[in-house]
Amino acid sequence: MKLYFYPGACSMAPHIVLRELGLTFDLDQVDLQAKKTKGGEDFGAVNPKGYVPALRLDDGEVLTEVAVVLQYLADLKPDAGLLPKAGTMERYRVLEWLNFISSEVHKQFSPFFNPKITPEWRANQLNLLGRRFDYLSARLGDRPYLTGAAFTVADAYLFTVLNWHKLFDIDLGKWPVLKDYHARIMARASVKDSLRAEGLAK
Known part of the structure; x- marks a missing residue:
């Protein structure tokens, strides 16, 4: 491959x-x-x-x-175990996360890559992204990974897009749960x- x-x-x-x-x-x-x-x-x-x-x-x-x-x-x-077996509710939960990350987190980061982004546009995107971060923080709670104790493909995807916070000076410190989550994934070999x-x- x-x-x-x-x-x-x-x-x-x-x-x-x-x-x-x-x-x-x-x-x-x-x-x-x-x-x-x-x-x-x-x-x-x-x-x-x-x-x-x-x-x-x-x-x-x-x-x-x-x-x-x-x-x-x-x-x-x-x-x-990176994706549960077909036909199980556990698999659908991971797929649910993949779709959410794609459409609601990845997509909200996209305008930051546009060199023509205005301060007003940036502020609007930060607000939208912040709401998604609020949701993620609430859902993660004290769980190590998105669906519980096991790392899945959804965690690989979420880490990747969260890592863009460094490119755009977005302070994850406002979301300590996400900051800890990001650090936990970063530590994986x-x-x-x-x-x-x-x-x-x-």
């Missing part, structure tokens, strides 16, 4: 999961402006949508969309290894 990624982008979530599962994979960094990869590929031909992640499977098929890639990877090693591999840590 090959994971096409951009350092620190949402492609870090499947990167973390690949390492959690101990799967064999290659990494190819994407220049999102030039639509070329370090390996010399035309990324526009890999994923015409133009963004990461993209996962090329051993048979040549390419999967896109972070939540789908995460589910695919988890199902390769179901006994690892798979996360440390992913950050180093993407050039974001020593």
Whole structure:
């Protein structure tokens, strides 16, 4: 398998999961402006949508969309427990979190990447994001992970987008539950290894 990624982008979530599962994979960094990869590929031909992640499977098929890639990877090693068994309410709860993170957390961060964001727009986005952080804090409570005691693909995704707080000077100290959660995930070997591999840590 090959994971096409951009350092620190949402492609870090499947990167973390690949390492959690101990799967064999290659990494190819994407220049999102030039639509070329370090390996010399035309990324526009890999994923015409133009963004990461993209996962090329051993048979040549390419999967896109972070939540789908995460589910695919988890199902390769179901006994690892990163995604509960199909048909169980536990699985639907993880899928519920994946959708919430995608549509209500990831999406609220997106405008911060726009260089044309105005102070008023930024303030509005901070307010929306703050409400999502309030909800996450209340739901997490004293649980170590989103669905309880077990780390799942949803935690890999939430950590990845929460990590963007550093890029935009958003103080997680206002949400101590989330700050502790972020630190707890950061301490995992798979996360440390992913950050180093993407050039974001020593």
